[in-house]
Amino acid sequence: MKTVLIVGLCIGGLLVVFILFSAIAGNYFYNLALNSRKKKPVFSLGEADGMEGNEQPISTQEEKAWFCENCHAVSLRSRDGIGLRAYQLDGPPDSNQWAIIVHGYTNCAADFSCAAIHFREKGFHVLAPDLRGHGASGGDTIGMGWLDRLDLIQWISWLLERHADAQIVLYGVSMGAAAVLMATGEALPANVKCAVEDCGYTSAEEQFSWVLKKEFHLPKVPIYYAASLITRLRGRYWFSEASALNQVSKSRTPTLFIHGTNDAFVPFSMCGRLYEAAACEKQTLAVEGAIHALSHRVAPTLYWETLFQFVQKHLD
Numbered sequence: 001m002k003t004v005l006i007v008g009l010c011i012g013g014l015l016v017v018f019i020l021f022s023a024i025a026g027n028y029f030y031n032l033a034l035n036s037r038k039k040k041p042v043f044s045l046g047e048a049d050g051m052e053g054n055e056q057p058i059s060t061q062e063e064k065a066w067f068c069e070n071c072h073a074v075s076l077r078s079r080d081g082i083g084l085r086a087y088q089l090d091g092p093p094d095s096n097q098w099a100i101i102v103h104g105y106t107n108c109a110a111d112f113s114c115a116a117i118h119f120r121e122k123g124f125h126v127l128a129p130d131l132r133g134h135g136a137s138g139g140d141t142i143g144m145g146w147l148d149r150l151d152l153i154q155w156i157s158w159l160l161e162r163h164a165d166a167q168i169v170l171y172g173v174s175m176g177a178a179a180v181l182m183a184t185g186e187a188l189p190a191n192v193k194c195a196v197e198d199c200g201y202t203s204a205e206e207q208f209s210w211v212l213k214k215e216f217h218l219p220k221v222p223i224y225y226a227a228s229l230i231t232r233l234r235g236r237y238w239f240s241e242a243s244a245l246n247q248v249s250k251s252r253t254p255t256l257f258i259h260g261t262n263d264a265f266v267p268f269s270m271c272g273r274l275y276e277a278a279a280c281e282k283q284t285l286a287v288e289g290a291i292h293a294l295s296h297r298v299a300p301t302l303y304w305e306t307l308f309q310f311v312q313k314h315l316d
Contacts, residue, residue, distance in 0.1 A: 026226025033208070034142045034231060036133030040106045043215055045265045045292035053297030054262075054290065058107070058173070059114040067113030071128070076158050078132065078139075078151055080236075085136040086129040086155060089116050097124045097315060098166045100155060104174030104293060105142070108135030112173060114296065118304055124169070129155055131176065141235030144204040145178030146242035152183045160191055167315050170195040170253075171307075173293050174266065178204075178244045181274065184255060185247025194254040194314040196307055199263055199293055202270045204242035210267065245277050254281040256310045260290025260298065283310055 031038045059067075071087040078084050087109050091097070099119040103112040109128035116126040131148050132139030141147070152170070159166055168191050172180035177200025184195050201207040208227065209220045228239040248255070255278055259271035268286070275284045285306050287295035296303040 023226060023230075025223045026228075026230040029208075029212075029223060029227040030230040030234060033211075033227075034133075034144070034235060036140055036142055041215075043211065043265055045263070045294075051262075051289035051298050053300070054294050056294065056297045058104075058293055058297075059111055063113045063117055064110045067110055067116055067128075071116075071126075073136070074127075074158075076154060078154060082132055083138040084129065084132065084151055084154075086127050089120055089126040089128070091120055091125040092123050095123050095125060096163065096165045096167055097169075098127060098159060098163070099124045099169045099171055100127045100129070100152065100159070102129065102148070102152065102170070102172035102176030102179050103131065103134070104172075104176050106134070110135075112176070115171060115173075119169075119171075122308060125163075125166075127155060127159060131179065141231070142175075143179070143235075143237070144207075144239070144242045145175055145182045145200075145244065146204065146237050147235075148175075148179035149182035149186065149247075152179055153186060153188070156189065156192065160189060166191055168192045169311050169315075171198075172196075172200065173198040174200065176200075178242075181244035181251075181255070182242070182247045184251040184253040184280070185244075185249070188253060192253055193316075194256070194311060196256045196258065196310065197274075198258040198295060199260060199266050199271070200244055200257075200274065201266045202243070202245045202273055204239040206270070207266065208239055211265075214264070244274060248274055248278040248280070251278055251280040254310075254314050255283075256307065257282065257284045258287065258295055258303070258307075259285075260287045260292065260295045262289050263292045265292040 071089045075085050101115045109130050119126050130137040133142040170180045177197035180195050212218050232238050257275045259268050261268050287299050290298040
C-alpha cells in the first residue's frame with residue numbers, strides 16, 4: 001500500500017511540475033512572440049548567399065521619409081473595440097484603383113513604404129494599415145493574420161463607404177501576407193479584384209513550431225500547446241484557427257504567390273503548399289536566392305513586372 005501511495009505521489013508531483021513548466025513556458029513564449037508590449041527578438045531570415053539586395057532593408061530611409069511626408073492618417077475602431085490606424089496615399093484624382101498594403105511581423109505601415117511608392121507610380125491610391133499591436137494601432141496581442149483578416153475586411157468596408165467604385169488589390173508581406181490570404185477565405189465584396197502575397201506562412205501553428213525548433217531548438221510538445229492556450233486566454237484565438245492553408249482552400253480571389261528560395265524564417269516549401277491548396281485563379285513566382293521579405297530587392301525588375309502584370313490582368 002505504501003509503495004502504491006509513494007508511486008502515486010511521485011506521479012502527481014511530476015504532473016504538477018509538468019503543468020507548471022508548461023504554463024510558465026507558454027506564458028514566456030506568448031510574451032516573447034505575441035505580446036505587443038514586449039520587445040521582440042531578432043530572428044534569422046535566411047542565408048544571404050551573396051545575392052545583391054539581400055542585405056538591404058525592406059524599405060529605405062528615403063522611401064519611408066517620402067511616404068510619411070505624402071500620406072495622411074485615418075482611423076477606425078475594430079469589431080472588438082481596438083483603435084486601428086492606417087495611412088492613405090492619394091493617387092491621381094481620376095483613378096478608382098486602390099491597393100491595401102499590409103506590413104509584416106513587428107513592422108509598421110511605413111516599413112512597407114516601398115510597395116506604396118510602386119503602386120502610387122502605377123496610378124493607384126494606397127491604404128496602408130498598421131496591424132493591431134503594431135505602429136499606432138492599439139491591441140495587446142499580435143494577431144498572426146487571424147485577427148487581422150477581420151480588421152482588413154473592416155478597412156475594405158471603410159474604403160468602399162467613401163469610394164463605392166474602388167477596384168481593390170490586397171498585397172501583404174510575411175505576416176501581412178498571411179493576413180491577406182486569411183482574408184481571401186472570407187466573403188469579400190466584388191470590388192476586391194485580386195491579392196498578392198509575399199512569403200506568407202501556411203498557419204500560425206506551423207510557423208510557431210518551425211521557429212520554436214529552428215531558433216530555440218525546442219520540441220513542439222508541450223510548449224506549442226501551452227502557448228496556444230495562453231494566446232486563447234489572453235488574445236482570444238487558438239493558433240490552430242489561424243490557418244492560411246484552410247482559408248485559401250475557400251478563396252475565390254485571384255492570387256499571386258511570391259517567395260524567396262533562401263527564406264529561412266518562413267520556409268520556401270510553405271509557398272508551394274499554399275499554392276496547391278488555393279481554390280482560386282493563381283500564379284506563383286519563386287525568386288532565386290532571396291531571403292525572407294527581400295525578393296523585391298534581389299530581383300526588382302522580375303518582381304514588380306510580374307506583380308503588376310498579374311494585377312492589371314484582373315482590373316476592369
